[in-house]
Amino acid sequence: MSSNRSCFLGRFFIRVVLLCAVLITTLAYAGLVTAGNRSISVTHENDMFTGRDHYYTAGSSITWYGQRRRHIGIADQIAAALPAFPLAGTRRLAMSVGHKMYTAEDIEEDNPPEDDRPYAGWAYLSSSLIVESGWRQSIADVSVGVVGPTAQGHEVQRAVHDQIDASPEPQGWDYQLHDEVGVVGRYTDRYRARLVFGSGRGVNWGLDIIPGWTLWAGNVYTAAEAELIVRFGANLPDDYGGPIFHPVTNPESFFRPNRGGWYVYARGVRRLVAHNIFLDGNTVRDSRETEKERYVNQLYAGIAFHGPRMRVSATYSMPEHEFVAQQENDPYWAMQASWAF
Numbered sequence: 001m002s003s004n005r006s007c008f009l010g011r012f013f014i015r016v017v018l019l020c021a022v023l024i025t026t027l028a029y030a031g032l033v034t035a036g037n038r039s040i041s042v043t044h045e046n047d048m049f050t051g052r053d054h055y056y057t058a059g060s061s062i063t064w065y066g067q068r069r070r071h072i073g074i075a076d077q078i079a080a081a082l083p084a085f086p087l088a089g090t091r092r093l094a095m096s097v098g099h100k101m102y103t104a105e106d107i108e109e110d111n112p113p114e115d116d117r118p119y120a121g122w123a124y125l126s127s128s129l130i131v132e133s134g135w136r137q138s139i140a141d142v143s144v145g146v147v148g149p150t151a152q153g154h155e156v157q158r159a160v161h162d163q164i165d166a167s168p169e170p171q172g173w174d175y176q177l178h179d180e181v182g183v184v185g186r187y188t189d190r191y192r193a194r195l196v197f198g199s200g201r202g203v204n205w206g207l208d209i210i211p212g213w214t215l216w217a218g219n220v221y222t223a224a225e226a227e228l229i230v231r232f233g234a235n236l237p238d239d240y241g242g243p244i245f246h247p248v249t250n251p252e253s254f255f256r257p258n259r260g261g262w263y264v265y266a267r268g269v270r271r272l273v274a275h276n277i278f279l280d281g282n283t284v285r286d287s288r289e290t291e292k293e294r295y296v297n298q299l300y301a302g303i304a305f306h307g308p309r310m311r312v313s314a315t316y317s318m319p320e321h322e323f324v325a326q327q328e329n330d331p332y333w334a335m336q337a338s339w340a341f
Contacts, residue, residue, distance in 0.1 A: 037067045041253035041338040043243065045317075049333035053168075054105045055117055055322075056247075056330055057157070061098030065130075065254045068092050072129075079129060082140055082187070089133035096126040096143075096250035101153045102278050103172065105327055110171040115325040118288035119176035120278050121153020122146075122220070126250045135193070137212075137240045141186040143249045147220065147277060148179035178285045182277065184218030186249060190229075190240050203261070206236040214246075219283045221248045222275040233263025237306055241265055243313055243336045245300060248278070257340045260307040267300040279323050291324040302334075311338045 045059040068090040079085050100122045104112035112119075124145025131138045145151070154173035161167040190212035197205040210229035216222055229241040237256045244252040244267065272295060281289030302315030315334040322330075 037341075039065045039254060039338050039340045041065075041243075041251075041336060043251050043253060043334060043336040045245070045251075045332055045334040047330060047332040050331050052330070052332075053107060054103050054330070055326070056332065057101050057103050058160075059098065059100040061096055061250045063094060063096040063126075063250055063253050066093040068132075079131065079140070084189075085140060085187075086131050086133060086136065086138050089131045089136070089138075092130050092132075092254075094126075094128040094130060094254070096128070097124075098126070098250045099123045099151065099153075099156065100248065101157055103157070103170065107170045107172060108168045110174070112172045112175060112288075113325070114288065115290050117279065117290060117323060117326070118281060119153070119173050120147055121149070121151030121156070121176070122182065122248065122278070123151040124182065124249070130254070132240075135191060137188075137190045137192070139186070139188040139252070141188075141249065143182075143184050143186075143218075143220070145182050145220075146179060147182045147282075148177050150179050175288050177277070177287050178282050180219070180277070180282050180284070182218070182220040184216055184220040184222075184249060186214060186216050186246070188212060188214040190227075192240055194236070202259075203234045204236075205232075205234060207232045208236060208241060210241050216249075219275075220277050221273075223247075223271050223273045225269055225271045227267060227269045229265060229267045231263050231265040233261055233265075233304075235259060235261030236263055237261075237311075241267070243302075243304075243315060243334070243338075245315065245317060245334055247271075248276075251334070251336070253336055253338055255306060255311045255338055255340070257306065257308050257311070262303065262305045264303050265301070269298045269300075271296045271298070273322075276322075293320070293322055293324060296320055296322055309340050312336070 041063045043061045047057055072091050102120045104116040124143045126143040128141040157170050190210050192210045195207040208231040212227045214225040231241045237258050239256045242252050279290055279292040281287040298319040300315055300317050304313035313336045318331050
């Protein structure tokens with residue numbers, strides 16, 4: 001009965017996720033084509049690009065960014081209630097739908113060691129309020145979803161492996177985290193300083209230095225983070241160094257198009273992690289768990305090409321060990337394409 005219920009809930013949730021993906025795409029096309037003020041992004045993260053297949057193994061998301069406005073009804077009231085959230089600046093709303101998968105080190109082992117990373121799937125919907133003042137960007141975000149069999153992590157990974165020749169069959173999903181509704185809130189502040197080196201032949205060279213900090217709170221993830229982004233390139237867009245990736249929630253993928261150019265970027269992160277359900281296990285029910293590292297450093301580096309309506313990027317992520325028994329690092333590549341409307 002429990003298996004049938006999980007299967008039913010899983011199919012229902014996946015249908016909701018697909019419906020939201022169609023809705024997000026429709027919003028981008030249905031009469032919203034004005035001066036690149038809105039955008040839609042598709043992102044895929046995968047460690048297979050590095051020749052590995054374990055730990056944080058894959059994630060995909062679709063994000064829609066709405067039009068910039070001075071006021072957005074109830075969002076203004078929410079912003080006014082948030083401590084330290086700026087009241088001045090332009091505002092926009094964003095919606096995301098995403099899925100992430102986590103596995104043990106050896107996916108061919110049917111009963112992984114108890115101190116290995118637990119298997120887990122995470123399917124979520126996110127809503128964000130973004131405020132920009134020209135030099136400062138603030139983001140309030142909430143993600144709601146489900147961890148466990150309902151997120152269909154096993155089914156997704158098995159379906160992908162079935163399409164790849166000589167790909168091993170994932171075996172350890174019988175020990176995945178149990179079903180649990182997940183909620184996580186995020187608050188981010190960034191401050192941008194730009195140095196311009198001059199122009200020639202229609203190219204403006206620039207360097208962005210963007211420090212920032214983030215707080216997460218919820219039964220999925222609770223942590224604090226300090227970051228520094230450095231970006232150099234030709235005709236830098238007037239945004240805040242995206243794409244920007246996060247451990248358990250959707251990536252930030254908004255870009256502000258201009259006549260076109262390119263840039264390289266690096267982002268260094270230092271996190272203090274109080275709770276991570278994908279390491280600490282289920283909140284109420286007994287489940288697999290492992291001892292996490294309290295402090296985690298992570299480095300991102302990538303390149304992006306952008307034009308009047310589109311940006312494509314590739315980002316390499318190099319995290320340190322996230323749990324004590326981790327045997328090796330878990331780098332991955334992230335590919336992203338964004339379209340402005």
